[in-house]
Amino acid sequence: MIVLKFGGSSVADATCMRQAAELVKAALPRSPVVVLSAMGKSTNGLFDAAKAAEVGDLTGAMERQRSLMAFHRTAAAELFGGDAPEGLDASLTDLFGELELLLRGVAMLRELSPRSMDAIASLGERLSTRIFAAFVDGAWVDARTVLLTDATFGEATPQAAALRTRAAQHLAPLLGLGRAVVTQGYIGATEDGLTTTLGRGGSDYSAALFGAALGAEEVQIWTDVEGVLTCDPRIVPEALPIPELSFAEAAELAAFGAKVLHPATIQPAVEAGIPVTVRHTQKPNGRFTTISAQVRSGRPITALASRGPVTVLTVSSSRMLAQSGFLARLFEVFGRRGVSVDLVATAEVSVSLTVEADVPLKALIQDLSAFATVEVNEGRAIIAAVGERLKSTPGLGAKLLTALGDINVEMISMGANEINLSLVVRQESTADALRRLHRVLVGGAS
């Protein structure tokens, strides 16, 4: 079996839902479980309605409820014309009735607990799946009967063992019957049946959890990009989707704010050895990225990312550096000031490190000056070259520096996992540096 997850933008309206339905239809021979997000931005709409109710603005809350209702009913009307399957209208009416009751309750008490918020937020996925399941004539499953979580409302933790048992009970028997199984992302329930959510954007996580629980062949994440790109396309227009990405590479890129799935969300699938693919709903036959525990092929550098501005601090002490305890003393200052250090490079009499641009610089300098001299260089950026094969490719460093030409590299650091080579340059050189590196190391013939 396989899992197909469609994000909000892939089920934003009737047209999108039709496209998604085509993909589900094509996947029928593989016994698909379809995990859906709420339509478009309706989760935001539910949050807004709840917040209006919380401050006692019942009129505002009900207006939002009505506009969500109109939005869903329009999509349903467009999908089915006059003849929606029996029961769909009644189930939508029930769900909007439930939403109204919840909002009235919140408005009356002017109190919005995370528990109430989850109950309200769950409506987005419950609505989208009702409409979609009817459209593809799928078997609708309430994810809350399967995805058991703890009671941390708003950010609940799934209980993997119970999930497996329940998936075997409630989902597995529905597979292979020629119909898709349609369920909700993002939501679950406690042992007592209270509705929970996994946190915003939680549908990818749900998809990975369901995939792992059912031993899927593949988890497909259908979205609005052709996979994970080799670089930010706004900076490097020739950036392309990465065919194969390892979990560790995805984690490095995510840490640099690259537009990639949050690795934690797909961990259950990757751990279970299930490949996760990221695909474009509107270009189903186009390129895509496969993320898995290990990758087999590819270039030495898989992708480039950058982050800035950062500040470089170079701390020197001719007297103390060679002595033991210097680094401990140095890092004690950062620890005490609550400043996290990113890159570190050491030389005989100095240590260079990068910190975020908004750290309490004056206080840091004052503390460090007690035992060392400090040079500060603001307005720098970190460029990361990420790739599983970095460590096993000789001569790469030279190639990299050559590609950069006259762009001055102020610091170089190889991550401990040896798949991230980071360079520090002046922030204004970032785009230029990324383009040059991309041309030579990522985009060019290997």
Ligand code: ASP
């Ligand atoms: N609908 C939820 C959200 O917007 C979950 C998701 O889309 O992944 O956060």
Ligand code: MG
């Ligand atoms: Mg989403």
